[in-house]
Amino acid sequence: MVHGAARPQRQKSLRARFGNLLSFRWAAIALILIGWFVYYPIVDNFVVSTTDQDIYTGEVTNVGLANYDRLLHDPIVLVALWNNCLYAIISVVFQVFGAFLLAALIEDLRSERWRRFWRAVYFVPSAISITVTGLLFYFIYQPQIGLLDAALSRLGLGQLVQPWLGNEHTAIYAIIAMSQWQGFGYSTLLFAIAIQKIPRDLYDAATMDGAGAFRRLWSITFPLTREMTGLMIIVTITGAFQVFNEVMVMTAGGPNNSSQVLGTWLYQKAFIEDNFGYGAAIAAVIFVLTMLTGAAQLWYTKRRRVQL
Amino acid sequence: MADLTLRQIRKSYGSVDILHGIDLDIKSGEFIVFVGPSGCGKSTLLRSIAGLEEITSGDLCIDDEVVNDVPPSKRGIAMVFQSYALYPHMTVYENMAFGMRIAKVSKAEIDKRVRQAAEILQLTKYLDRLPKAMSGGQRQRVAIGRAIVRNPKVFLFDEPLSNLDAALRVATRIEIAKLKESMPNTTMIYVTHDQVEAMTLADRIVVLKDGHIEQVGTPMDLYKKPGNLFVAQFIGSPAMNIVPARIETAGEVTAISHIGANKVTVPLATPASANGTEISLGVRPEDLFIAAGADYLFEGTVDYVEQLGEVQLVYVDIGQADLPLVTKLPGNVEVKRSATVRLNANPGDLHIFGTDGCSVLQPQSAHGQTGPRL
Incomplete structure (x- = not known):
């Protein structure tokens, strides 16, 4: 009797284990792919960053933390890092807080038709590839044939006319401005979606409580889109540290390395100057910076999450 | 205030x-x-x-x-x-x-x-x-x-x-x-x-x-x-039964007949011109009861019974194509499905609505018009 009773239990347990194994097998395919294509390259990048590699001979020399030491004393890395920070700060101001304000204004419109129209107007630039946008703005900023300088001249602001991408003091700002134009609509659309999720009754209740438009924005819309704001800050800052295409297309880091960002400097070192170890060290810095930013923001957002 | x-x-x-x-x-x-x-x-x-x-x-x-x-x-x-x-x-x-x-x-x-x-x-x-x-x-x-x-x-x-x-x-x-x-x-x-x-x-x-x-x-x-x-059917649950009917004899009291049932006299004065007018007769389910003798208002077969404990809702088919008559009876009254039942109501509990849907028992309607309006 005892044996008879124990058997089905063991069978059940085996079946349960087999079931678990089966489900693990399904997950394993995805895990192997992610591991191979995402996590292994991250680890390998750190390994490469401690070496000096010769692309022609294939010779690999272990140099320890020498690449990181060199990075700390590289003045262009500082310029690039500052440019990335500038990119992040300006993008957060425009693409997060600016987009939030614009989305709130659009969603406050009474007519659904106008709301759709303005969402579309602002979203269109985001549908264009960043490389194409970079090329487009490259021509807009041209001193001879560019639209910007022509417009400034027509408006009587001739003293402002200059080669925007050829000037060390304006090149990075010109690129960042283009980037805001391109990304602004996408952020606005995401904020519009977040605002639409806020029940209208809350605004009605606030109106009954005597809240005007600004008070409703500050006391209702802003706190209730905090999760989206947090997400947008992460995406914008990590995006700012990974920026590459537009800089490469418009200035390639010039003039005189004034518009270098970590991404273009990494490319320059690893693929133009064949210094893979140093390039990997820059990539490691980008990875750590973006990961820390993301982790900090996720922690903050989770702590302040509001359940609607 | x-x-x-x-x-x-x-x-x-x-x-x-x-x-x-x-x-x-x-x-x-x-x-x-x-x-x-x-x-x-x-x-x-x-x-x-x-x-x-x-x-x-x-x-x-x-x-x-x-x-x-x-x-x-x-x-x-x-x-x-x-x-x-x-x-x-x-x-x-x-x-x-x-x-x-x-x-x-x-x-x-x-x-x-x-x-x-x-x-x-x-x-x-x-x-x-x-x-x-x-x-x-x-x-x-x-x-x-x-x-x-x-x-x-x-x-x-x-x-x-x-x-x-x-x-x-x-x-x-x-x-x-x-x-x-x-x-x-x-x-x-x-x-x-x-x-x-x-x-x-x-x-x-x-x-x-x-x-x-x-x-x-x-x-x-x-x-x-x-x-x-509308109000008659909106207020009250289950809704008031509405049966098409006709004024047979107008006067100090009004005699009404409807399909498949006895003539009924209601204490309501109607003008002579109302004779033969098509009307709607309304009666609430809770105002209907099983008729004791030969005097009854509706006769039909029990279509369905919903027992709710204290009361029961009895759906009676009185030969009207589109509606069974709903009756709310005490829960302890025995009613069998398919049985023939006769139902009655006090004349004062009947409601009469003219062709425009307005009640003729209502001296002053919501729209400010006076009844009876047939």
Whole structure:
């Protein structure tokens, strides 16, 4: 009797284990792919960053933390890092807080038709590839044939006319401005979606409580889109540290390395100057910076999450 | 204390008319319930009174002052929403204090009023909680508390119980009734599609349909003397039975016949010209009973029986193609399916409606016309 009773239990347990194994097998395919294509390259990048590699001979020399030491004393890395920070700060101001304000204004419109129209107007630039946008703005900023300088001249602001991408003091700002134009609509659309999720009754209740438009924005819309704001800050800052295409297309880091960002400097070192170890060290810095930013923001957002 | 007067209130969204000239006088301290089917305009009317919807034309007066252009917060009105509309990121205390903070009421006064309201609504121990940590009933009490602290002249309730389960709904309904008792001078306007709420809470009920007022009256007025077919069938559950009939003999008392049943005499004077007029005969399920002798009103076979314990709903096929007659009988009366039954009602419990749907038993209809109108 005892044996008879124990058997089905063991069978059940085996079946349960087999079931678990089966489900693990399904997950394993995805895990192997992610591991191979995402996590292994991250680890390998750190390994490469401690070496000096010769692309022609294939010779690999272990140099320890020498690449990181060199990075700390590289003045262009500082310029690039500052440019990335500038990119992040300006993008957060425009693409997060600016987009939030614009989305709130659009969603406050009474007519659904106008709301759709303005969402579309602002979203269109985001549908264009960043490389194409970079090329487009490259021509807009041209001193001879560019639209910007022509417009400034027509408006009587001739003293402002200059080669925007050829000037060390304006090149990075010109690129960042283009980037805001391109990304602004996408952020606005995401904020519009977040605002639409806020029940209208809350605004009605606030109106009954005597809240005007600004008070409703500050006391209702802003706190209730905090999760989206947090997400947008992460995406914008990590995006700012990974920026590459537009800089490469418009200035390639010039003039005189004034518009270098970590991404273009990494490319320059690893693929133009064949210094893979140093390039990997820059990539490691980008990875750590973006990961820390993301982790900090996720922690903050989770702590302040509001359940609607 | 506030009297409310609505004069020819119209509301349109583009070419779609929602309210078609609403006229209504609400006395200070009255508990008025707007009731009607979905889409009848009751919530729109309430929101128009609150100032959340701009009225297209007409005048809305509070204490003889036209408030059409007065902002919602300055009308002396507070509103309790169907979804509670509590600010999810604020504590119960902050939710109740929000309006007063905007109005720049002193901190001491805010604290006093919030704690007073919390005491009345038994919310004191929840003041530091966020709404998400509270039950539906507690949230609704917070919403009521938020309205109370503003000391409004008029309270508006927009289907406040519809998100609660059945048991909580009854409990909260009683709480609202007690709240009204404790604030006898405060005017309350309550929107619902639930006629039990309407009947139990209202001093007067306003029945709306398609943006028109169908009838205004006390709950028992509407139940006993419905002004038209719509009100007759809307008030009461199950709905009033309506059977096509004809006036056989007009006079001091009126003799009526209907298909498949005996002639019945009702104590109602009708003009001679009414002879032969097609009418609708209405009788409530609870007014029908099993006929004892040969004197009966309806004869038919039992189609279906719903036993509810104390009472039973008996569906009787009387030969009308489109409707069985519903009868509410005591639960202990034995009624078998397919059996033939004869039903009777007191002549005074019968309702007669003319071809235009208006009751001829109603001397003055909601539309201001006098009956009988055949």
